[in-house]
Amino acid sequence: MSTTAAYPAPAQAPAPESGQAPAAEFGHAPGQAWNPTPGPAPVTEGRALGLSSLVLGLVSIFAGWTFFAPVAGLVTGIMALSREPANRTMAIWGIVLNAVMIAGWVLLGLLFVGLGLALVPFAFVL
Numbered sequence: 001m002s003t004t005a006a007y008p009a010p011a012q013a014p015a016p017e018s019g020q021a022p023a024a025e026f027g028h029a030p031g032q033a034w035n036p037t038p039g040p041a042p043v044t045e046g047r048a049l050g051l052s053s054l055v056l057g058l059v060s061i062f063a064g065w066t067f068f069a070p071v072a073g074l075v076t077g078i079m080a081l082s083r084e085p086a087n088r089t090m091a092i093w094g095i096v097l098n099a100v101m102i103a104g105w106v107l108l109g110l111l112f113v114g115l116g117l118a119l120v121p122f123a124f125v126l
Contacts, residue, residue, distance in 0.1 A: 050087035050094060053077030057097025067105050073098035 056073030059065060073094055080091035
């Protein structure tokens with residue numbers, strides 16, 4: 001008995017026609033022609049405004065930057081909400097962090113003004 005007769009020959013895929021690549025190798029449909037030079041890269045949406053708002057908010061809280069960095073972060077976060085809809089989460093977090101930092105600066109300023117006004121009667125005592 002022959003060993004080749006017991007096992008059938010494996011089925012082979014048809015050879016690609018000229019100008020076509022195998023479907024599994026390049027991810028093309030079997031009848032689609034293979035193009036070795038792809039078109040331009042797809043355009044990705046910008047992330048600069050939302051990311052800068054988030055970074056300014058984080059750095060303002062952890063590094064204690066001035067009053068102007070959270071204001072700039074708040075403005076860029078609001079601009080990112082309308083210009084970068086795919087980047088909405090970063091923009092919202094940037095707005096929240098910058099608003100918290102601005103509120104902290106405002107409360108600190110009110111505290112200094114309140115303490116200053118409370119100490120005014122004692123300032124004229126000689």
